[in-house]
Amino acid sequence: MTNKLYDTSLSLLTDLYQVTMAYGYWKTKTAEKEAVFNLYFRKNPFNGGFTIACGLANVIGYIENFSFSKKDLRYLRILTGNDEKPLFEEAFLDYLANLKLTCDIEAIPEGTVVFPNEPLVRVRGPILQCQLLETPLLNLINFESLIATKAARLRLVVENDTLLEFGLRRAQGVDGGMTASRAAYIGGCDATSNVLAGKLYDIPVRGTHAHSWVMSFANEQEAFDAYAEVLPNNVILLVDTYDTLQGVRHAIETGRKLVKRGHKLAGIRLDSGDLAYLSIEARKLLDAAGFQDTAIVASNDLDETIISSLRQQGAKITVWGVGTKLVTAFDQPALGGVYKLAALRHERADQPDNNASAGKPSEEADNETTDGLAHQATGHRVTDHWEYKMKLSEQAIKISTPGIQQVRRFRDERGFMADMIYNLEGMDGSVSKSATMIDPLDFTKRRHFDAKQPHEDLLVPVFRSGKRVYDSPDIHTVRARVQTQLANLHPGVKRFVNPHTYPVGLEKGLHKLKTKLILTLREGQTQD
């Protein structure tokens, strides 16, 4: 991991079935078969209109440190099946001992705005290796993307106010806290209370005192005075231990002493009660006493909805401390990312394959049109080498999309227009061709993009044959990217209530490939 939090090998941080499947591939001599897996999610979290990609830096760290230690193998050796005999042959453990990852990995950089069905990470390489990476990649990308998205939503609500992350004590474990602090900063927080995250990730840290400080003194005034005496350059006084407005008066008293000594009362903090009413009254008291520059900080189970409501009520709060609701993504604590096999190197070019699990696109697939990219998607020779793969489901949303996927984002002068998912093997890589994108919910709705339409391809090379070819930008650059990206999104997409759906579709050739494959698979079922 890039965060140096772990010393143990994390190569066993995976589901057992990845290892049993790896064993299966090894035993059936298909371990080296080249596969392509796409990692994507199906729905934006929080009923929102967008998601922020995050977690790639940790993925890179994970992959760079991937190797099975002697202890890992000792553990695998003792696992048994239902006959109490070992699950794995010794030769397989030797294979794992010598395993070096050789995959090609492409990914969408951290801090990019992404949408359902877009591959955030694409892994291409020996199927055994791809399989072993499924669980850790999902774990790392799902959680950080979830939290970065939550923080980005909070940033949209607080606008130019200060946003602080205070969640460590309620986070889901040590790393739940650490990772959340990183992703929350990237998503738009200004600082964290988590000192270790500050140290390891270079995030600004903030904090002053808790109720216990006040309670440990004879009275509140003494407690405030003592704090200001000791840390005069960091004075934000928590005023609600006993009676909030009385607390504000005590803070003002302390503030006067601070000013005399050439310091300032940076802020007061409200942590309970009616934050709208109390902040308005506190503001009046502070202003009347000449403390117009003293900030009012609020905390207490805040989230987007509560902050939005407080702002609408005219609350005089300019610094928002958000904890539990942010670091656990309380209203949706998991992003449902999946990792699906999308293509296998086709090894039997002379055996036309029309059984239930494979769908090699045939020449006829392209009879309908011959224009543009669609033609390439099936007519190109390279395609013959790949068997496209997908999982069927009764629910359309659960049907995966085949192909070695890339995402092309088109833009105009107002910002992002639409994202087109296409099959790399069906594109020649040049931008000289026009493209047609099919609406995923209504295939008769199409958008045409000519060759001059500005665009960028979102997935960038991260590993080539197991070697890293990408440097993660520093965390502040990633954080800035989130805001630039969001500025390019139509406000309707960023709306919280019934957000506009940003257009994401399949390139026509990929759409046809997918449709053909579904029909082939369904036919396979009925014949079976």
Add this chain to the structure above:
Amino acid sequence: MTNKLYDTSLSLLTDLYQVTMAYGYWKTKTAEKEAVFNLYFRKNPFNGGFTIACGLANVIGYIENFSFSKKDLRYLRILTGNDEKPLFEEAFLDYLANLKLTCDIEAIPEGTVVFPNEPLVRVRGPILQCQLLETPLLNLINFESLIATKAARLRLVVENDTLLEFGLRRAQGVDGGMTASRAAYIGGCDATSNVLAGKLYDIPVRGTHAHSWVMSFANEQEAFDAYAEVLPNNVILLVDTYDTLQGVRHAIETGRKLVKRGHKLAGIRLDSGDLAYLSIEARKLLDAAGFQDTAIVASNDLDETIISSLRQQGAKITVWGVGTKLVTAFDQPALGGVYKLAALRHERADQPDNNASAGKPSEEADNETTDGLAHQATGHRVTDHWEYKMKLSEQAIKISTPGIQQVRRFRDERGFMADMIYNLEGMDGSVSKSATMIDPLDFTKRRHFDAKQPHEDLLVPVFRSGKRVYDSPDIHTVRARVQTQLANLHPGVKRFVNPHTYPVGLEKGLHKLKTKLILTLREGQTQD
């Protein structure tokens, strides 16, 4: 940490305000003042009637490894206040460099059934040290207790069926997954899919194959046959890649070949669709083919409610794989544990203290009665040494309870009767006295326990002057304890809908101490 997952010092895994307060105590020469903090929660999670205490083993590991590294101090040295000057003096960093924890810590053992307001952990020692431990203790106890409770609820629903935890890919970070696997096993799961958790925590691991295995073969039958060939002693076939009941027929076909070779078809797994209908139909097919012993495993966003409903519908599922909903505690992803200052060693015995923050119980407090423990709670000499502390709030539930708290659990022949929180300094430690417990919601409701009533005190010594005096039981013993504990609870308390509230009250002396303190504090406010 006992799980050896971390190599970095975790002493900075805390909120910055704990460090600034520590600095404040040090500067005001109160760092060594003896304090007592209680860690407790206010409400059972999931609208349930009980909680399972968990996380103590990790707390012990954390405390045993507590020390500030040179790197930690280097980081603290560069932190600045709003005038860009350092926050902390060099001499304070030297103090931290040499700091050894010397606290006494008592805790309720892992696997114990606990209830709101009961101290799960009590820390007594120099206030600076107590303060630094707040955030990590909350992080570790909150999350593991939450997940252990969730797993215990699932166990209640599945009864004697097998319960598997499959959550790693959707967990909140690496440690979110690791810690959840541990707590889920303790709470009642039989095994996990998480191999690293299996290795580090000695939890049984389970798993066979995913859809990608099936998709990587020419067809499902080939895929099943190959898996059974390779891992004949671990065959649970996932049958829903294309068409579920067709998949069951393919599995039966593979099963016949397995049987011929002297092995068995251990199970089939359903991961989508109408699990009630499909499991009933699958059971018929399996039974008709002679596979009465083949288990039906189900997964797919299961939780207590869905499993309960499936069982009521007569689903033929006996193995339940639960993932996201368990490891993220989806319906309530945080337990709101808090850590409150409850007493400070009273250093000014000659100064009667009646200001707003302190509440030394006076002799008059006991005028009302002189019976039993109540007398001791205020009349005992030891009490004179302690200043009792609490935080006020408009909401009664947020008012903390003062005292050096212990929990006495009374039982009768049917099981647990009631838990009484009492102030240790108000009890003489002997069981020769009768006790009166006050209902927290109606002080006129009281229960009397005579000296012969069987009981145990729940908090046990874990550290004495910073030295560990407690050995954590192994994980299997802790897991067994959960079931023994639950067996002692009235079924009404374990009910999910409107559970009966298990009686927890304050011992009469403590109740009076708290009441008196509230009145003193409120009076202090109005006079202020």
